[in-house]
Amino acid sequence: xxxxxxxxxxxxxxxxxxxxxxxxxxxxxxxxxxxxxxxxxxxxxxxxxxxxxxxxxxxxxxxxxxxxxxxxxxxxxxxxxxxxxxxxxxxxxxxxxxxxxxxxxxxxxxxxxxxxxxxxxxxxxxxxxxxxxxxxxxxxxxxxxxxxxxxxxxxxxxxxxxxxxxxxxxxxxxxxxxxxxxxxxxxxxxxxxxxxxxxxxxxxxxxxxxxxxxxxxxxxxxxxxxxxxxxxxxxxxxxxxxxxxxxxxxxxxxxxx
Amino acid sequence: xxxxxxxxxxxxxxxxxxxxxxxxxxxxxxxxxxxxxxxxxxxxxxxxxxxxxxxxxxxxxxxxxxxxxxxxxxxxxxxxxxxxxxxxxxxxxxxxxxxxxxxxxxxxxxxxxxxxxxxxxxxxxxxxxxxxxxxxxxxxxxxxxxxxxxxxxxxxxxxxxxxxxxxxxxxxxxxxxxxxxxxxxxxxxxxxxxxxxxxxxxxxxxxxxxxxxxxxxxxxxx
Numbered sequence: 327x328x329x330x331x332x333x334x335x336x337x338x339x340x341x342x343x344x345x346x347x348x349x350x351x352x353x354x355x356x357x358x359x360x361x362x363x364x365x366x367x368x369x370x371x372x373x374x375x376x377x378x379x380x381x382x383x384x385x386x387x388x389x390x391x392x393x394x395x396x397x398x399x400x401x402x403x404x405x406x407x408x409x410x411x412x413x414x415x416x417x418x419x420x421x422x423x424x425x426x427x428x429x430x431x432x433x434x435x436x437x438x439x440x441x442x443x444x445x446x447x448x449x450x451x452x453x454x455x456x457x458x459x460x461x462x463x464x465x466x467x468x469x470x471x472x473x474x475x476x477x478x479x480x481x482x483x484x485x486x487x488x489x490x491x492x493x494x495x496x497x498x499x500x501x502x503x504x505x506x507x508x509x510x511x512x513x514x515x516x517x518x519x520x521x522x523x524x525x526x527x528x529x530x531x532x533x534x535x536x537x538x539x540x541x542x543x544x545x546x547x548x549x550x551x552x553x554x555x556x557x558x559x560x561x562x563x564x565x566x567x568x569x570x571x572x573x574x575x576x577x578x579x580x581x582x583x
Numbered sequence: 584x585x586x587x588x589x590x591x592x593x594x595x596x597x598x599x600x601x602x603x604x605x606x607x608x609x610x611x612x613x614x615x616x617x618x619x620x621x622x623x624x625x626x627x628x629x630x631x632x633x634x635x636x637x638x639x640x641x642x643x644x645x646x647x648x649x650x651x652x653x654x655x656x657x658x659x660x661x662x663x664x665x666x667x668x669x670x671x672x673x674x675x676x677x678x679x680x681x682x683x684x685x686x687x688x689x690x691x692x693x694x695x696x697x698x699x700x701x702x703x704x705x706x707x708x709x710x711x712x713x714x715x716x717x718x719x720x721x722x723x724x725x726x727x728x729x730x731x732x733x734x735x736x737x738x739x740x741x742x743x744x745x746x747x748x749x750x751x752x753x754x755x756x757x758x759x760x761x762x763x764x765x766x767x768x769x770x771x772x773x774x775x776x777x778x779x780x781x782x783x784x785x786x787x788x789x790x791x792x793x794x795x796x797x798x799x800x801x802x803x804x805x
Contacts, residue, residue: 381702407705414706420699424721433717434707483708 336392337487337519339378343385347373348543355487355519355536362522362534362551365566370543371523372417375489378521379414380407391486410487413480417492419472421464427451427475428460434482450478455508470501477509481516488520494529506532527567531555539563584777587754588762595670595758596738599677600731603685606678607730611689612719615696629687632680641747644676648748673749673756677738684737685730692726693719725797732793736786 335354343349349370355361363371376382378389380396383404389397396405413434421430431447438446451460454474464472473493480488493509494502510533513520522534530537530551537554539546546566547559558564614626632640648666649655659665666672696719704714720727742760749756751765759778766775 376702379702379706381705407702408708408710411708412706414703416699416703418697418699420697420703422700422703422718425717433704433709436708436713479703479707489706 335519337378337521338388338390339374340386340388341374341377341384342387347384349373349377349384350544351538351540353538353545353548355521357519358513358517359536360513360520360522360534362524362530362537363540364524364527364530364537365540366525368542369540371540372491373543374540375414375491375521375523378487379412379489380405380410411483411485412487412489413483413485414489415473415476415480415491415493417495419464419476419496421472421475421479423464426461426463427456427467427471427478430464430475431479431482434479436483447478447482450482451475453481453512454478468501469497470505473497473505474508477512486518488516488518490520490522490524492523492525494524494526509533539566541566584774584781585757585759585762585766588757588759589778589781591670591754591757592739592759595673595677596735598674599681599738600685600735602674602678603681603734604727604731606682607685607689607727608720608723610682610686611723611727611730612693612715614686614690615693630683633683637680637741637743638747640680641676641744644672644679644744644748648672648675667748668750668752668756670749670755673745673758676744676748677741680741680744681734681737684733688726688730688733689723692723692729695726696722728796729793732789736789739782739785 336357338354340352341349342351347370351370351374353361363374365371373382373384377384377387377397383397383399385399387397387399388395391410395401395403396410397403422433425433428444428447428451431450432443435443435446448457448460451457451474454477456471456474456478459467459471462471464475467475473496477493480490494505497505506529513533522529524530534551536549537551538548539554539558541562546563547554554563555567555569558567558569610629614622614629645667646652647654648658650659650665655665655667662671666675700718700722701714704718709717739758740760741758742764745756745758745761749758751757751761757765759782763775763778763782766772766778
Protein backbone atom coordinates (compact mmCIF):
# COMPACT_ATOMS: atom_id res chain seq x y z
CA UNK A 327 0.00 0.00 0.00
CA UNK A 328 1.89 3.06 -1.24
CA UNK A 329 1.12 6.54 -0.05
CA UNK A 330 1.27 9.45 -2.39
CA UNK A 331 4.62 11.14 -1.76
CA UNK A 332 4.19 14.07 0.57
CA UNK A 333 5.53 17.33 -0.89
CA UNK A 334 7.79 18.05 2.08
CA UNK A 335 9.37 14.60 2.10
CA UNK A 336 13.09 14.79 2.84
CA UNK A 337 13.59 11.19 1.84
CA UNK A 338 11.75 9.20 -0.76
CA UNK A 339 12.49 5.54 -1.25
CA UNK A 340 11.46 3.17 -4.05
CA UNK A 341 12.80 -0.37 -3.91
CA UNK A 342 11.88 -3.18 -6.27
CA UNK A 343 13.41 -6.51 -7.08
CA UNK A 344 12.43 -10.17 -7.31
CA UNK A 345 15.64 -11.91 -6.31
CA UNK A 346 17.60 -12.68 -4.21
CA UNK A 347 15.60 -10.80 -1.60
CA UNK A 348 12.13 -9.86 -2.88
CA UNK A 349 11.42 -6.18 -2.38
CA UNK A 350 8.46 -4.07 -3.40
CA UNK A 351 8.41 -1.04 -1.17
CA UNK A 352 7.82 2.67 -1.58
CA UNK A 353 7.75 5.18 1.25
CA UNK A 354 8.66 8.74 2.14
CA UNK A 355 9.82 10.31 5.38
CA UNK A 356 9.47 13.97 6.34
CA UNK A 357 12.13 16.00 8.20
CA UNK A 358 12.05 15.25 11.92
CA UNK A 359 9.68 12.36 11.42
CA UNK A 360 10.34 8.86 12.74
CA UNK A 361 9.11 6.11 10.48
CA UNK A 362 9.10 2.61 11.97
CA UNK A 363 9.60 -0.35 9.67
CA UNK A 364 8.13 -3.34 11.43
CA UNK A 365 7.76 -6.94 10.33
CA UNK A 366 8.96 -10.47 11.00
CA UNK A 367 12.53 -11.48 10.22
CA UNK A 368 13.05 -11.83 6.50
CA UNK A 369 10.47 -9.16 5.75
CA UNK A 370 13.07 -7.00 4.01
CA UNK A 371 13.13 -4.18 6.54
CA UNK A 372 16.87 -4.44 7.20
CA UNK A 373 17.53 -4.72 3.45
CA UNK A 374 15.52 -1.54 2.91
CA UNK A 375 17.62 0.20 5.55
CA UNK A 376 20.89 -1.03 4.03
CA UNK A 377 19.73 0.17 0.62
CA UNK A 378 19.22 3.67 1.97
CA UNK A 379 22.64 3.60 3.64
CA UNK A 380 24.30 2.60 0.39
CA UNK A 381 25.38 -0.84 1.57
CA UNK A 382 23.06 -2.63 -0.85
CA UNK A 383 21.47 -1.79 -4.19
CA UNK A 384 18.27 -3.58 -5.28
CA UNK A 385 17.95 -4.22 -9.02
CA UNK A 386 15.32 -1.50 -9.51
CA UNK A 387 15.50 1.32 -7.04
CA UNK A 388 15.42 5.07 -6.63
CA UNK A 389 16.31 6.94 -3.47
CA UNK A 390 16.18 10.73 -3.27
CA UNK A 391 17.25 12.71 -0.22
CA UNK A 392 16.74 16.46 0.05
CA UNK A 393 16.52 16.66 -3.71
CA UNK A 394 19.79 14.79 -4.28
CA UNK A 395 19.59 11.45 -6.07
CA UNK A 396 21.42 8.84 -4.00
CA UNK A 397 20.39 5.86 -6.04
CA UNK A 398 18.72 5.52 -9.40
CA UNK A 399 19.39 2.21 -11.12
CA UNK A 400 17.70 3.36 -14.35
CA UNK A 401 20.00 6.38 -14.59
CA UNK A 402 23.01 4.40 -13.39
CA UNK A 403 23.45 6.53 -10.27
CA UNK A 404 24.60 4.80 -7.10
CA UNK A 405 26.41 6.97 -4.57
CA UNK A 406 28.66 4.91 -2.28
CA UNK A 407 27.80 4.86 1.42
CA UNK A 408 30.53 7.31 2.35
CA UNK A 409 29.15 9.88 -0.12
CA UNK A 410 25.65 9.73 1.39
CA UNK A 411 25.19 11.68 4.56
CA UNK A 412 23.66 8.92 6.64
CA UNK A 413 24.04 8.08 10.28
CA UNK A 414 23.48 4.43 11.02
CA UNK A 415 23.17 2.57 14.30
CA UNK A 416 23.81 -1.11 13.66
CA UNK A 417 22.05 -3.89 15.51
CA UNK A 418 25.45 -5.07 16.77
CA UNK A 419 26.50 -1.39 17.17
CA UNK A 420 29.60 -2.22 15.08
CA UNK A 421 31.83 -0.04 17.24
CA UNK A 422 35.50 -0.08 16.29
CA UNK A 423 36.89 -2.31 19.07
CA UNK A 424 40.42 -0.88 19.05
CA UNK A 425 39.32 2.74 19.42
CA UNK A 426 38.02 4.58 22.48
CA UNK A 427 34.49 5.92 22.65
CA UNK A 428 35.72 9.41 21.72
CA UNK A 429 37.83 8.04 18.85
CA UNK A 430 34.87 6.03 17.57
CA UNK A 431 32.84 9.22 17.36
CA UNK A 432 35.62 11.39 15.95
CA UNK A 433 36.28 8.89 13.13
CA UNK A 434 32.92 9.98 11.72
CA UNK A 435 33.93 13.67 11.91
CA UNK A 436 36.32 13.26 9.01
CA UNK A 437 36.70 16.74 7.56
CA UNK A 438 37.20 18.75 10.76
CA UNK A 439 40.65 19.61 12.17
CA UNK A 440 41.88 17.33 14.95
CA UNK A 441 41.12 19.66 17.85
CA UNK A 442 37.61 20.50 16.65
CA UNK A 443 36.96 16.79 16.23
CA UNK A 444 38.03 16.05 19.78
CA UNK A 445 35.80 18.78 21.18
CA UNK A 446 32.83 17.78 19.08
CA UNK A 447 33.24 14.09 19.95
CA UNK A 448 33.17 15.01 23.64
CA UNK A 449 30.10 17.18 23.14
CA UNK A 450 28.29 14.39 21.28
CA UNK A 451 29.15 11.86 23.98
CA UNK A 452 27.93 14.28 26.64
CA UNK A 453 24.68 14.59 24.72
CA UNK A 454 24.09 10.85 25.13
CA UNK A 455 25.12 11.03 28.83
CA UNK A 456 28.52 9.40 28.43
CA UNK A 457 30.68 12.19 29.88
CA UNK A 458 33.62 10.69 31.74
CA UNK A 459 33.69 7.51 29.65
CA UNK A 460 35.31 9.06 26.58
CA UNK A 461 38.56 7.14 26.91
CA UNK A 462 37.07 3.68 27.40
CA UNK A 463 37.16 1.08 24.67
CA UNK A 464 33.91 -0.64 23.69
CA UNK A 465 34.85 -3.80 25.62
CA UNK A 466 35.01 -1.68 28.79
CA UNK A 467 31.48 -0.32 28.32
CA UNK A 468 28.12 -1.89 29.14
CA UNK A 469 25.68 -2.79 26.37
CA UNK A 470 23.64 0.34 26.97
CA UNK A 471 26.74 2.54 26.97
CA UNK A 472 27.92 0.94 23.72
CA UNK A 473 24.57 1.70 22.14
CA UNK A 474 24.89 5.35 23.17
CA UNK A 475 28.34 5.55 21.59
CA UNK A 476 26.81 4.13 18.41
CA UNK A 477 24.08 6.80 18.48
CA UNK A 478 26.64 9.57 19.08
CA UNK A 479 28.76 8.24 16.22
CA UNK A 480 25.75 8.11 13.91
CA UNK A 481 24.92 11.74 14.70
CA UNK A 482 28.51 12.92 14.29
CA UNK A 483 28.28 13.39 10.53
CA UNK A 484 25.24 15.67 10.94
CA UNK A 485 23.44 13.14 8.79
CA UNK A 486 20.62 13.93 6.39
CA UNK A 487 18.99 10.65 7.40
CA UNK A 488 19.31 8.70 10.64
CA UNK A 489 18.94 4.92 10.33
CA UNK A 490 18.38 2.76 13.39
CA UNK A 491 18.59 -1.00 12.85
CA UNK A 492 17.03 -2.76 15.84
CA UNK A 493 18.89 -0.38 18.15
CA UNK A 494 17.53 -1.82 21.39
CA UNK A 495 17.59 -5.54 20.66
CA UNK A 496 20.92 -6.32 22.34
CA UNK A 497 20.20 -4.95 25.82
CA UNK A 498 18.09 -6.07 28.78
CA UNK A 499 14.56 -4.77 29.31
CA UNK A 500 15.40 -2.13 31.90
CA UNK A 501 18.19 -0.68 29.77
CA UNK A 502 15.94 -0.88 26.77
CA UNK A 503 13.32 1.30 28.44
CA UNK A 504 15.91 3.85 29.50
CA UNK A 505 17.53 4.03 26.06
CA UNK A 506 14.13 4.41 24.46
CA UNK A 507 13.30 7.29 26.78
CA UNK A 508 16.62 8.97 26.00
CA UNK A 509 16.09 8.60 22.28
CA UNK A 510 12.58 10.04 22.62
CA UNK A 511 14.11 13.11 24.30
CA UNK A 512 16.92 13.35 21.78
CA UNK A 513 14.61 13.14 18.79
CA UNK A 514 13.03 16.48 19.55
CA UNK A 515 16.32 18.08 18.56
CA UNK A 516 16.76 15.96 15.45
CA UNK A 517 15.90 17.79 12.25
CA UNK A 518 16.37 14.86 9.87
CA UNK A 519 14.12 11.98 8.87
CA UNK A 520 14.65 8.93 11.04
CA UNK A 521 13.94 5.33 10.09
CA UNK A 522 13.67 2.81 12.88
CA UNK A 523 13.73 -0.89 12.05
CA UNK A 524 12.29 -2.98 14.83
CA UNK A 525 10.13 -5.95 15.62
CA UNK A 526 9.06 -4.56 18.97
CA UNK A 527 5.72 -2.75 19.12
CA UNK A 528 6.75 -0.87 22.25
CA UNK A 529 9.51 0.82 20.26
CA UNK A 530 6.95 1.86 17.68
CA UNK A 531 4.40 3.20 20.16
CA UNK A 532 6.94 5.17 22.18
CA UNK A 533 9.04 6.56 19.35
CA UNK A 534 7.49 6.47 15.91
CA UNK A 535 5.19 8.93 14.16
CA UNK A 536 4.30 6.60 11.34
CA UNK A 537 4.57 2.91 10.85
CA UNK A 538 5.18 0.76 7.82
CA UNK A 539 4.22 -2.90 8.19
CA UNK A 540 6.34 -5.14 5.98
CA UNK A 541 6.17 -8.78 5.05
CA UNK A 542 8.22 -10.64 2.44
CA UNK A 543 9.57 -7.40 1.06
CA UNK A 544 6.15 -5.83 0.60
CA UNK A 545 4.56 -3.01 2.49
CA UNK A 546 1.19 -4.15 3.78
CA UNK A 547 0.10 -0.91 5.39
CA UNK A 548 1.54 2.53 6.05
CA UNK A 549 0.06 5.20 8.25
CA UNK A 550 0.17 7.09 11.52
CA UNK A 551 0.95 4.72 14.38
CA UNK A 552 -2.41 5.12 16.10
CA UNK A 553 -4.32 4.56 12.90
CA UNK A 554 -2.51 1.36 11.99
CA UNK A 555 -2.69 0.06 15.55
CA UNK A 556 -6.41 0.70 15.95
CA UNK A 557 -7.50 -0.03 12.40
CA UNK A 558 -5.19 -2.58 10.81
CA UNK A 559 -6.35 -3.03 7.25
CA UNK A 560 -6.22 -6.80 7.36
CA UNK A 561 -6.24 -9.67 9.81
CA UNK A 562 -2.71 -10.46 8.71
CA UNK A 563 -1.49 -7.05 9.81
CA UNK A 564 -3.29 -7.36 13.10
CA UNK A 565 -1.57 -10.69 13.57
CA UNK A 566 1.84 -9.31 12.63
CA UNK A 567 1.34 -6.49 15.09
CA UNK A 568 0.13 -8.94 17.69
CA UNK A 569 -3.12 -7.03 18.17
CA UNK A 570 -4.98 -10.12 19.30
CA UNK A 571 -7.92 -8.23 20.80
CA UNK A 572 -8.53 -6.24 17.66
CA UNK A 573 -8.67 -9.08 15.22
CA UNK A 574 -12.40 -9.88 15.44
CA UNK A 575 -13.30 -6.24 14.82
CA UNK A 576 -11.28 -6.36 11.65
CA UNK A 577 -12.49 -9.71 10.53
CA UNK A 578 -16.21 -9.05 10.74
CA UNK A 579 -16.66 -6.42 8.05
CA UNK A 580 -14.21 -8.11 5.71
CA UNK A 581 -15.40 -11.62 6.34
CA UNK A 582 -11.95 -13.02 5.79
CA UNK A 583 -9.28 -14.51 7.98
CA UNK B 584 80.79 -19.30 13.44
CA UNK B 585 80.28 -18.12 9.87
CA UNK B 586 79.29 -14.52 10.54
CA UNK B 587 79.12 -13.73 6.84
CA UNK B 588 76.53 -16.47 6.29
CA UNK B 589 74.55 -15.37 9.33
CA UNK B 590 74.52 -11.73 8.18
CA UNK B 591 73.43 -12.88 4.71
CA UNK B 592 70.59 -14.94 6.17
CA UNK B 593 69.38 -12.05 8.34
CA UNK B 594 69.54 -9.69 5.38
CA UNK B 595 67.67 -12.18 3.21
CA UNK B 596 65.01 -12.66 5.89
CA UNK B 597 64.59 -8.94 6.45
CA UNK B 598 64.29 -8.08 2.77
CA UNK B 599 61.93 -11.01 2.16
CA UNK B 600 59.63 -9.73 4.93
CA UNK B 601 59.85 -6.18 3.58
CA UNK B 602 58.73 -7.31 0.12
CA UNK B 603 56.09 -9.68 1.46
CA UNK B 604 54.46 -7.13 3.76
CA UNK B 605 52.59 -5.13 1.10
CA UNK B 606 51.94 -8.29 -0.90
CA UNK B 607 50.40 -10.13 2.05
CA UNK B 608 48.19 -7.15 2.94
CA UNK B 609 46.94 -6.69 -0.64
CA UNK B 610 46.51 -10.37 -1.46
CA UNK B 611 45.24 -11.41 1.98
CA UNK B 612 42.66 -8.63 2.01
CA UNK B 613 41.58 -9.34 -1.57
CA UNK B 614 41.07 -13.04 -0.84
CA UNK B 615 39.22 -12.27 2.40
CA UNK B 616 36.83 -9.81 0.78
CA UNK B 617 34.50 -11.74 -1.43
CA UNK B 618 34.28 -14.98 -3.39
CA UNK B 619 35.14 -14.93 -7.09
CA UNK B 620 35.44 -17.51 -9.83
CA UNK B 621 38.60 -19.52 -9.49
CA UNK B 622 39.24 -18.43 -5.91
CA UNK B 623 39.84 -22.02 -4.80
CA UNK B 624 42.45 -22.36 -7.53
CA UNK B 625 44.24 -19.16 -6.46
CA UNK B 626 44.24 -20.30 -2.84
CA UNK B 627 45.62 -23.69 -3.84
CA UNK B 628 48.37 -22.04 -5.87
CA UNK B 629 49.29 -19.87 -2.89
CA UNK B 630 49.44 -22.91 -0.59
CA UNK B 631 51.51 -24.95 -3.05
CA UNK B 632 54.96 -24.08 -1.62
CA UNK B 633 53.82 -25.65 1.68
CA UNK B 634 53.55 -29.12 0.20
CA UNK B 635 55.93 -29.06 -2.76
CA UNK B 636 59.41 -30.56 -2.13
CA UNK B 637 61.85 -27.63 -2.00
CA UNK B 638 63.93 -29.23 -4.75
CA UNK B 639 60.94 -29.30 -7.11
CA UNK B 640 60.20 -25.65 -6.44
CA UNK B 641 63.90 -24.82 -6.68
CA UNK B 642 64.17 -26.63 -9.98
CA UNK B 643 61.33 -24.66 -11.56
CA UNK B 644 62.66 -21.37 -10.22
CA UNK B 645 66.11 -22.25 -11.53
CA UNK B 646 64.65 -22.87 -14.98
CA UNK B 647 62.45 -19.75 -14.81
CA UNK B 648 65.36 -17.51 -13.74
CA UNK B 649 67.69 -18.95 -16.41
CA UNK B 650 68.39 -17.22 -19.72
CA UNK B 651 66.17 -19.67 -21.65
CA UNK B 652 62.91 -18.06 -20.47
CA UNK B 653 61.45 -14.62 -21.21
CA UNK B 654 61.65 -13.77 -17.49
CA UNK B 655 65.34 -14.60 -17.40
CA UNK B 656 65.99 -12.79 -20.65
CA UNK B 657 64.26 -9.60 -19.52
CA UNK B 658 66.20 -9.61 -16.27
CA UNK B 659 69.48 -10.26 -18.07
CA UNK B 660 68.84 -7.44 -20.53
CA UNK B 661 68.02 -5.04 -17.69
CA UNK B 662 70.81 -5.92 -15.27
CA UNK B 663 73.45 -7.60 -17.41
CA UNK B 664 73.45 -10.94 -15.57
CA UNK B 665 70.98 -13.72 -14.82
CA UNK B 666 69.15 -14.16 -11.51
CA UNK B 667 70.62 -17.59 -10.98
CA UNK B 668 73.32 -17.90 -8.30
CA UNK B 669 72.87 -14.28 -7.16
CA UNK B 670 71.52 -12.71 -3.97
CA UNK B 671 68.70 -11.10 -5.96
CA UNK B 672 67.68 -14.48 -7.35
CA UNK B 673 67.78 -15.93 -3.85
CA UNK B 674 65.57 -13.07 -2.63
CA UNK B 675 63.08 -13.61 -5.45
CA UNK B 676 62.91 -17.33 -4.66
CA UNK B 677 62.60 -16.59 -0.96
CA UNK B 678 59.64 -14.26 -1.54
CA UNK B 679 57.89 -16.87 -3.68
CA UNK B 680 58.33 -19.80 -1.29
CA UNK B 681 57.21 -17.67 1.65
CA UNK B 682 53.97 -16.45 0.09
CA UNK B 683 51.78 -19.00 1.94
CA UNK B 684 53.42 -18.24 5.30
CA UNK B 685 52.76 -14.52 4.89
CA UNK B 686 49.46 -14.44 3.00
CA UNK B 687 47.44 -17.10 4.82
CA UNK B 688 47.61 -15.55 8.32
CA UNK B 689 46.87 -12.12 6.79
CA UNK B 690 43.87 -13.52 4.94
CA UNK B 691 42.52 -15.16 8.12
CA UNK B 692 43.00 -11.88 9.97
CA UNK B 693 41.06 -9.85 7.40
CA UNK B 694 38.35 -12.52 7.31
CA UNK B 695 37.96 -12.20 11.07
CA UNK B 696 36.95 -8.53 10.85
CA UNK B 697 33.17 -8.39 11.18
CA UNK B 698 31.42 -7.22 8.02
CA UNK B 699 29.46 -4.76 10.16
CA UNK B 700 32.68 -2.91 10.97
CA UNK B 701 33.44 -2.29 7.30
CA UNK B 702 29.86 -1.17 6.75
CA UNK B 703 30.11 1.10 9.78
CA UNK B 704 33.32 2.62 8.44
CA UNK B 705 31.54 3.33 5.15
CA UNK B 706 28.49 4.90 6.81
CA UNK B 707 30.83 7.00 8.95
CA UNK B 708 32.11 8.48 5.69
CA UNK B 709 35.58 6.95 5.86
CA UNK B 710 37.38 6.74 2.55
CA UNK B 711 38.68 3.39 1.36
CA UNK B 712 42.20 4.34 2.37
CA UNK B 713 41.26 5.71 5.78
CA UNK B 714 39.14 2.66 6.54
CA UNK B 715 42.12 0.45 5.70
CA UNK B 716 44.55 2.51 7.75
CA UNK B 717 42.41 3.29 10.79
CA UNK B 718 40.12 0.25 11.06
CA UNK B 719 41.20 -2.79 9.06
CA UNK B 720 44.99 -2.75 9.45
CA UNK B 721 44.97 -2.20 13.23
CA UNK B 722 42.50 -5.07 13.62
CA UNK B 723 44.30 -7.41 11.20
CA UNK B 724 47.74 -6.46 12.50
CA UNK B 725 48.35 -9.53 14.73
CA UNK B 726 47.68 -11.86 11.80
CA UNK B 727 49.85 -9.86 9.41
CA UNK B 728 52.64 -9.78 11.99
CA UNK B 729 52.38 -13.52 12.57
CA UNK B 730 52.79 -14.06 8.84
CA UNK B 731 55.88 -11.85 8.77
CA UNK B 732 57.48 -13.67 11.70
CA UNK B 733 56.78 -17.06 10.14
CA UNK B 734 58.23 -15.93 6.82
CA UNK B 735 61.33 -14.55 8.51
CA UNK B 736 61.96 -17.70 10.55
CA UNK B 737 61.27 -19.88 7.55
CA UNK B 738 63.70 -17.89 5.39
CA UNK B 739 66.48 -18.44 7.94
CA UNK B 740 65.83 -22.18 7.83
CA UNK B 741 65.24 -22.69 4.10
CA UNK B 742 67.74 -25.10 2.60
CA UNK B 743 66.64 -26.94 -0.53
CA UNK B 744 65.49 -23.99 -2.60
CA UNK B 745 68.53 -21.93 -1.60
CA UNK B 746 70.88 -24.69 -2.71
CA UNK B 747 69.07 -25.13 -6.04
CA UNK B 748 68.71 -21.45 -6.97
CA UNK B 749 71.60 -19.84 -5.16
CA UNK B 750 74.25 -22.47 -4.91
CA UNK B 751 76.81 -21.98 -2.19
CA UNK B 752 78.68 -18.74 -2.92
CA UNK B 753 80.12 -17.11 0.22
CA UNK B 754 78.80 -13.58 0.74
CA UNK B 755 76.36 -13.92 -2.16
CA UNK B 756 74.15 -16.96 -1.62
CA UNK B 757 75.65 -18.94 1.26
CA UNK B 758 73.07 -18.72 4.04
CA UNK B 759 73.57 -19.94 7.58
CA UNK B 760 71.49 -23.07 6.88
CA UNK B 761 73.85 -23.93 4.02
CA UNK B 762 76.85 -23.08 6.19
CA UNK B 763 75.70 -25.60 8.79
CA UNK B 764 75.51 -28.30 6.12
CA UNK B 765 78.91 -27.21 4.89
CA UNK B 766 80.47 -27.52 8.33
CA UNK B 767 78.95 -30.96 8.91
CA UNK B 768 80.34 -32.14 5.57
CA UNK B 769 83.76 -30.93 6.74
CA UNK B 770 83.35 -32.85 10.08
CA UNK B 771 83.40 -29.51 11.91
CA UNK B 772 80.54 -30.43 14.24
CA UNK B 773 81.48 -27.82 16.79
CA UNK B 774 80.90 -24.88 14.41
CA UNK B 775 77.78 -26.54 13.00
CA UNK B 776 76.45 -26.99 16.53
CA UNK B 777 77.01 -23.35 17.44
CA UNK B 778 75.26 -22.11 14.32
CA UNK B 779 72.40 -24.58 14.73
CA UNK B 780 71.88 -23.45 18.32
CA UNK B 781 71.86 -19.80 17.27
CA UNK B 782 69.34 -20.48 14.52
CA UNK B 783 67.18 -22.35 17.02
CA UNK B 784 67.27 -19.42 19.45
CA UNK B 785 66.47 -16.82 16.79
CA UNK B 786 63.52 -18.85 15.50
CA UNK B 787 62.21 -19.50 19.00
CA UNK B 788 62.50 -15.83 19.94
CA UNK B 789 60.76 -14.71 16.75
CA UNK B 790 57.80 -17.02 17.25
CA UNK B 791 57.53 -16.26 20.98
CA UNK B 792 57.52 -12.56 20.12
CA UNK B 793 54.71 -12.97 17.62
CA UNK B 794 52.65 -15.00 20.11
CA UNK B 795 53.19 -12.42 22.83
CA UNK B 796 52.20 -9.53 20.56
CA UNK B 797 49.10 -11.35 19.37
CA UNK B 798 48.03 -12.09 22.92
CA UNK B 799 48.50 -8.48 23.96
CA UNK B 800 46.38 -7.24 21.09
CA UNK B 801 43.65 -9.76 21.89
CA UNK B 802 43.65 -8.69 25.54
CA UNK B 803 43.35 -5.06 24.59
CA UNK B 804 40.44 -5.34 22.20
CA UNK B 805 38.88 -8.54 23.62
